[in-house]
Amino acid sequence: MEIIFESNPGQVDLTLFSMGSMTCFTPKIITNLLEHNFSVRICHFGQVKPLIPQVIHDFLTLTKILITIEEHNVLGGFGAQICRIAGLSHSLPILTIGVEDRFGQSGKTEELYEEYGISPSQIIQKIIQFAKAKDSLSFILNSSGISADLG
Numbered sequence: 277m278e279i280i281f282e283s284n285p286g287q288v289d290l291t292l293f294s295m296g297s298m299t300c301f302t303p304k305i306i307t308n309l310l311e312h313n314f315s316v317r318i319c320h321f322g323q324v325k326p327l328i329p330q331v332i333h334d335f336l337t338l339t340k341i342l343i344t345i346e347e348h349n350v351l352g353g354f355g356a357q358i359c360r361i362a363g364l365s366h367s368l369p370i371l372t373i374g375v376e377d378r379f380g381q382s383g384k385t386e387e388l389y390e391e392y393g394i395s396p397s398q399i400i401q402k403i404i405q406f407a408k409a410k411d412s413l414s415f416i417l418n419s420s421g422i423s424a425d426l427g
Contacts, residue, residue, distance in 0.1 A: 291336075306318060327361060340410075341370075
C-alpha cells in the first residue's frame with residue numbers, strides 16, 4: 277500500500293483506496309474533490325492479497341467516508357474485501373466503485389470504462405453524490421445506487 281496524496285495528514289473527509297489502472301485517474305479525482313471542498317487521502321494498493329487488516333483499520337479511523345475504486349467485479353473483489361475488514365470494527369459509509377456483476381466485453385479501454393461506469397468523470401460524479409447524500413446514519417451504497425441502512 278502506498279499513500280499517493282493527502283490533503284492533510286490527520287482526519288479527512290474522503291479516503292480513496294484504489295487498485296490497478298484506476299490509480300491513473302486519481303490526479304483528476306483529487307483536483308475535482310478539492311474543488312468541491314473535500315479533504316482527501318488516496319492510497320494505492322498494488323495487490324489484493326495479502327491485505328493487512330491493521331493497516332486498513334489505521335486509515336479507517338482517520339476518515340469520514342471510505343471509497344474503493346477498482347476495474348474488477350465488485351462482487352468478491354477488492355472493495356468487498358475492504359468492506360469485510362472494515363465491518364469487523366468500524367461503522368462508516370463505504371462506496372465501492374467497480375464493474376457490476378455482468379459479463380465482460382471487448383473494445384477500446386476508454387469505451388469500456390464508460391460502459392461499465394468507471395470512467396474518471398463517472399467516478400467523480402458517484403463520489404460527490406455519495407458524499408452529499410451521506411447523513412448521520414451509517415450506510416453502504418454501491419456504485420449502482422442501491423443502499424442499505426446499517427444504522
